[in-house]
Amino acid sequence: MSEELLFQPSAAAIAHTQTTGEQYAAQYERSVTDPNGFWAEQAKRLDWVTFPKTIKNTTFEYPDVSIKWFEDGVLNVAANCIDRHLAERGDDIAIIWEPDNPADEAEYISYRKLHEKVCRCANVLKSLGVKKGDRVTIYLPMIPQAAYAMLACARIGAVHSVVFGGFSPDALAGRINDCNSEVVITADEGRRGGKAVPLKANVDKALQDCPGVRKVLVVHNTGADVPMKGSRDVWWHEAAAGVEPFNEPEPMNAEDPLFILYTSGSTGKPKGVLHTSGGYLTYAALTHEKTFDYKRGEVFWCTADVGWVTGHSYIVYGPLANGATTLMFEGIPSWPDASRFWQVVERHKVNIFHTAPTAIRALMGAGSDFVDKFEMPSLRLLGTVGEPINPEAWLWYSKHVGKDRCGVVDCWWQTETGGHMIAPFPGAFPVKPGSATKPFFGVQPVVLSPEGVLQEQTKAEGVLAIADSWPGQMRTVYGDHQRFIDTYFTQYKGYYFTGDGCRRDKDGYYWITGRVDDVLNVSGHRLGTAEVESALVAHPKVSEAAVVGYPHDIKGQGIYCYVTLMAGESSSDELRAELKNWVRKEIGPIATPDLIQWAPGLPKTRSGKIMRRILRKVAENDFGSLGDTSTLADPAVVDDLIANRQNRT
Numbered sequence: 001m002s003e004e005l006l007f008q009p010s011a012a013a014i015a016h017t018q019t020t021g022e023q024y025a026a027q028y029e030r031s032v033t034d035p036n037g038f039w040a041e042q043a044k045r046l047d048w049v050t051f052p053k054t055i056k057n058t059t060f061e062y063p064d065v066s067i068k069w070f071e072d073g074v075l076n077v078a079a080n081c082i083d084r085h086l087a088e089r090g091d092d093i094a095i096i097w098e099p100d101n102p103a104d105e106a107e108y109i110s111y112r113k114l115h116e117k118v119c120r121c122a123n124v125l126k127s128l129g130v131k132k133g134d135r136v137t138i139y140l141p142m143i144p145q146a147a148y149a150m151l152a153c154a155r156i157g158a159v160h161s162v163v164f165g166g167f168s169p170d171a172l173a174g175r176i177n178d179c180n181s182e183v184v185i186t187a188d189e190g191r192r193g194g195k196a197v198p199l200k201a202n203v204d205k206a207l208q209d210c211p212g213v214r215k216v217l218v219v220h221n222t223g224a225d226v227p228m229k230g231s232r233d234v235w236w237h238e239a240a241a242g243v244e245p246f247n248e249p250e251p252m253n254a255e256d257p258l259f260i261l262y263t264s265g266s267t268g269k270p271k272g273v274l275h276t277s278g279g280y281l282t283y284a285a286l287t288h289e290k291t292f293d294y295k296r297g298e299v300f301w302c303t304a305d306v307g308w309v310t311g312h313s314y315i316v317y318g319p320l321a322n323g324a325t326t327l328m329f330e331g332i333p334s335w336p337d338a339s340r341f342w343q344v345v346e347r348h349k350v351n352i353f354h355t356a357p358t359a360i361r362a363l364m365g366a367g368s369d370f371v372d373k374f375e376m377p378s379l380r381l382l383g384t385v386g387e388p389i390n391p392e393a394w395l396w397y398s399k400h401v402g403k404d405r406c407g408v409v410d411c412w413w414q415t416e417t418g419g420h421m422i423a424p425f426p427g428a429f430p431v432k433p434g435s436a437t438k439p440f441f442g443v444q445p446v447v448l449s450p451e452g453v454l455q456e457q458t459k460a461e462g463v464l465a466i467a468d469s470w471p472g473q474m475r476t477v478y479g480d481h482q483r484f485i486d487t488y489f490t491q492y493k494g495y496y497f498t499g500d501g502c503r504r505d506k507d508g509y510y511w512i513t514g515r516v517d518d519v520l521n522v523s524g525h526r527l528g529t530a531e532v533e534s535a536l537v538a539h540p541k542v543s544e545a546a547v548v549g550y551p552h553d554i555k556g557q558g559i560y561c562y563v564t565l566m567a568g569e570s571s572s573d574e575l576r577a578e579l580k581n582w583v584r585k586e587i588g589p590i591a592t593p594d595l596i597q598w599a600p601g602l603p604k605t606r607s608g609k610i611m612r613r614i615l616r617k618v619a620e621n622d623f624g625s626l627g628d629t630s631t632l633a634d635p636a637v638v639d640d641l642i643a644n645r646q647n648r649t
């Protein structure tokens with residue numbers, strides 16, 4: 001698909017925007033030439049107990065990497081997300097909660113109600129002995145208590161570590177122990193797609209290996225009969241009924257830790273990414289407002305789980321800091337059927353809808369009929385995040401969900417970056433399907449050759465690094481600062497290394513090609529696996545595709561494709577040949593697939609990320625050591641992949 005495919009902002013987007021193209025350019029320029037002035041101004045969007053005098057104090061210089069923003073400022077994150085809105089918008093809806101089962105009642109939580117819920121939870125945590133700086137692990141489903149618990153921690157200065165409710169007891173135990181949480185917050189059960197998730201039972205199992213945990217606070221959610229352990233387990237609703245509905249927020253230094261979030265482990269044990277208070281919140285709030293061009297009263301729905309960074313920054317902290325209405329969805333896109341998202345959009349008159357390419361592709365694969373019957377007149381803007389989006393999926397999203405009327409913002413960022421780093425400003429400049437477009441304020445992306453040579457010309461290709469700090473940047477790996485330096489600042493000295501490959505086109509637009517370890521080298525030519533995938537998915541019979549490299553005698557690396565067909569399509573050798581030809585035509589002979597394996601399912605983590613490590617191993621015909629597959633949504637997929645592998649040399 002061509003870099004020339006431009007989507008100009010619609011008249012409606014231009015009329016709505018707070019930032020014109022000229023303003024974007026001028027403010028971006030200021031943000032990188034005068035970061036102290038720019039960010040001092042942006043910090044004013046928060047309420048501070050003490051406004052910071054020192055704004056930026058950062059260095060990427062190896063080995064003395066140190067990142068501090070607003071270091072003498074004092075604030076409380078929860079007070080910024082709740083209390084300061086009460087006077088003017090106490091009755092505005094902070095959270096709309098949509099339950100898993102569409103037959104159940106939705107909940108509408110005003111800022112006033114949120115305040116009471118969070119204060120009570122904060123007081124409960126204090127009564128359990130939680131103090132400023134203590135770590136609290138949160139293992140909850142997508143229910144409002146997840147947000148209450150996060151904000152309650154922030155209110156008393158405890159550091160939360162949210163662990164995705166789909167993780168196994170082992171994974172949970174590892175994360176509890178790594179940060180020495182003494183308190184865990186969970187629920188009797190969760191619900192997803194009509195099925196119960198045994199959270200409390202998982203916690204009970206995990207805690208067999210966590211001697212440090214003293215207390216477990218349990219939400220009465222489904223009402224399932226779960227054993228409560230004597231002095232350890234406490235019912236949330238009982239404890240909350242016995243405490244005051246007011247809690248004075250703890251004044252926190254801007255650089256006090258706010259949360260730890262473990263990144264899913266593809267190698268080694270998961271890293272505890274640590275974010276702090278002032279810089280993170282400034283950045284989450286600003287990116288939420290600008291990237292989504294958010295205006296008061298709009299309903300914002302990000303379909304992520306709070307167990308991932310997208311849920312932290314764009315369900316909880318960014319929207320609430322902005323006094324927005326944020327929708328929290330307990331269910332999944334495919335249950336009761338593939339129209340669930342669109343029912344929810346109509347039911348709650350959602351204005352901004354933000355999801356992941358993997359969901360878009362799955363829904364596209366289920367057929368357009370599920371979405372075409374919904375008009376969704378409230379929708380104004382669509383977002384995509386988490387992986388490169390192939391232009392085919394982008395166009396489908398824009399046409400069938402956006403009805404050719406809504407803009408699409410493709411947001412590139414990482415757990416480590418706290419908020420969007422490369423993303424469009426809707427209404428400010430044209431977008432190109434498949435490109436995350438241009439850097440956010442304060443972000444200085446650079447393209448380096450793999451050897452580390454700075455690519456100065458506009459049109460360039462290489463690895464993506466960032467030349468200077470921004471306020472949302474992670475500060476360290478919890479308990480292992482050396483690992484932080486080794487992972488991000490050692491390979492390319494003086495830069496933050498993202499681990500992603502990218503291309504910058506002649507117009508200065510960034511195209512993320514995927515993790516660098518996913519970039520193939522075929523006969524000496526670099527090729528993004530995302531590019532081949534994109535070409536495959538552009539074929540009308542293909543629903544999803546994943547491409548990896550495997551050792552090839554002549555080319556160095558060969559191209560191995562796992563292909564999931566659209567519902568109702570059947571595989572054949574003819575189709576295999578057709579797809580090879582198709583890709584050859586879409587990209588060029590260099591990209592011709594060597595092997596195509598029909599894959600009814602791809603090995604995905606429960607957050608929807610394809611586990612490429614497994615695909616690479618199977619493609620390499622080396623499946624004896626697949627490593628940990630416990631984080632897969634459906635581990636049985638792997639057996640099918642092995643049985644039908646194409647490379648048996």
Ligand code: WTA
Binds near residue numbers: 411
């Ligand atoms: C990938 C998720 C292309 C990228 C917010 C990054 C993307 C990793 C995009 C971080 C995007 C995220 N286009 N690739 N819009 N967004 N990625 O930490 O490889 O779960 O390094 O954060 O996802 O994933 P993480």
